[in-house]
Amino acid sequence: MALSGEVTIALDAMGGDQAPKMVVKGAAIALKRHPGLRFLMVGDEPRLRTLMKRRKKLLAATDFLHTDEVVPGTMRPSVALRQGRKSSMGLALRAVRENRASAAVSAGNTGALMAMARMMLGMLPGIDRPAIAATMPTLRGESVVLDLGANTECDVRNLIQFAVMGELFARIVLGYQTPSVGLLNVGEEEVKGLETVREAAARLKAAESIRFHGFVEGDDIAKGTVDVVVTDGFTGNIALKTAEGTAKLYSHYLRSAFGRSLLARIGYLFARSSLKAIQKQTDPRHHNGAMFLGLGGIAVKSHGGTDALGFANAIGVAYDLVAHGFNERIIGEFKRIAADRIDGTSDQQKAATA
Structure with missing residues (x-):
């Protein structure tokens, strides 16, 4: 646009x-x-x-x-x-x-x-904390990952708010019509993970406004299993830095392999165009620019x-x-999810404050 x-x-x-x-x-x-x-x-x-x-x-x-x-x-x-x-x-x-x-x-x-x-x-209305979001290359294209370091500890409300903002970003900026959302966890089973993550998953699963996939693991990020990966900033930052380090390690190994012998260097000449295409896809400069959403x-x-x-x-x-009027549309999205009752506030908490 x-x-x-x-x-x-x-x-x-x-x-x-x-x-x-x-x-x-x-x-x-x-x-x-x-x-x-x-x-x-x-x-x-x-x-x-x-x-x-x-x-x-x-x-x-x-x-x-x-x-x-x-x-x-x-x-x-x-x-x-x-x-x-x-x-x-x-x-x-x-x-x-x-x-x-x-x-x-x-x-x-x-x-x-x-x-x-x-x-x-x-902060925008309805949002408690900002989240650092960025796109990462996957086998299926690109995924949005957040939070990448703004919040080392998150409660249920934070995770749900991140999910909504990430889903909206995937629709508006990446052009995905109905992006899928996953919560990063130590396993895909519903009984695994911290109570905060399990409760956030239960509320997202019940929401009609979000296409919630469920839990995803670390290797699902690169697979592109979901379009939006939601996690706390401590875990997200480690995942990001691990991915960046792995990419650098892979590049180092590749350069070393093609420089070991004359035959390897000749092989590089034949593979050069394909290697440049790979380099472009994984070049962090093309995914530079982390957003402070919220x-x-x-x-x-x-x-x-x-x-x-x-x-x-x-x-x-x-x-x-x-x-794309991103902030204005976030405000509209949070009015919509209020009707879904997935804001992370438990019924007991609502009754106590009524």
């Missing part, structure tokens, strides 16, 4: 290992893909203008907000809340809160970004070590969320 008007995205130009050069190059790539984009570059304005000197189209589509302050990658979230409000990250988020930008994108400190985004943007404004986290292509894809994620 494309917007008829301009969309302004605030960029934390100083966040990330290769910033600000990577941010400028990534913005230029994103602008070619989405000519209606405008950027609010937040950071060292003289340095940014120098980097854009030969990028006339990008310069014409960019406004600047100067600051010398940056949130370091080692800064604790609590410290960032006190000291980072005038940083490039803090000012980018403030631009969203003040409606000067429709979304913010940063490759900076994840914990600081989450804490500052929650403080500045607040916030009162759109904020997207890019991997800190990504390059310009990866950052451009993170900008693209932000653009898609704005273009």
